[in-house]
Amino acid sequence: MESIFQQxxxxxxxxxxxxxxxxxxxxxxQDGADELTxxxxxxxxxxxxxxxxxxxxxxxxxxxKFRENKIFVPQVLMSAKAMSTAMVHLRPFFISGxxxxxxxxxxxxxxxxxxxxxxxxxxxxxxxxxxxxxDLGTDVSSEKFLEAVKKYPGCVVGLSALLTTTMxxxxxxxxxxxxxxxxxxxxIGGAPVTEDFRSRINADFYSPDPQGLVEYxxxxxx
Numbered sequence: 709m710e711s712i713f714q715q716x717x718x719x720x721x722x723x724x725x726x727x728x729x730x731x732x733x734x735x736x737x738q739d740g741a742d743e744l745t746x747x748x749x750x751x752x753x754x755x756x757x758x759x760x761x762x763x764x765x766x767x768x769x770x771x772x773k774f775r776e777n778k779i780f781v782p783q784v785l786m787s788a789k790a791m792s793t794a795m796v797h798l799r800p801f802f803i804s805g806x807x808x809x810x811x812x813x814x815x816x817x818x819x820x821x822x823x824x825x826x827x828x829x830x831x832x833x834x835x836x837x838x839x840x841x842x843d844l845g846t847d848v849s850s851e852k853f854l855e856a857v858k859k860y861p862g863c864v865v866g867l868s869a870l871l872t873t874t875m876x877x878x879x880x881x882x883x884x885x886x887x888x889x890x891x892x893x894x895x896i897g898g899a900p901v902t903e904d905f906r907s908r909i910n911a912d913f914y915s916p917d918p919q920g921l922v923e924y925x926x927x928x929x930x
Contacts, residue, residue: 720766723786767836771919788832816848
């Protein structure tokens, strides 16, 4: 079974979605994450093992490469698409409770900001590392974040902003969340965001890249 996990991880790392997919060229006409995940389940592999030994293994390599500027957004999106295609086969097991998630991560781009590429990258990386991701979308108010926090007790919240003008809304949302639940873990990120800003607004964590966030979440979950 280890061999098929390695094949799935390879597909995730290099963005091989399924057999018809022409990308990457050197894997043309080969099975992708879609077919191999289905095959692993058919052969009796547990959904948890597929998630941890294959999907998470592949996405971790993607995250490290992205952090080190060895790959760029288009390649990450292809890997995320491969991961999402594999997750279609695993999701019913998580819904039924037969398989387990590490935790719940609620994310959204803050009120006034409609940018979502960074948020989407983070969402896909976090999901690929074993978490249930609740994506609230863009232009998300404090009220929507608070509703989600009440619906998913024990979740971690992620706030994204691409504009310096919307960073003030990030500060308000952190304040509102902490007022409601002082122990709530709130992570922030986005192009203009810095560690100094995180400290100033009393957020719990900042990372310039998705892999840093994944490592933080894993630290909390362990």
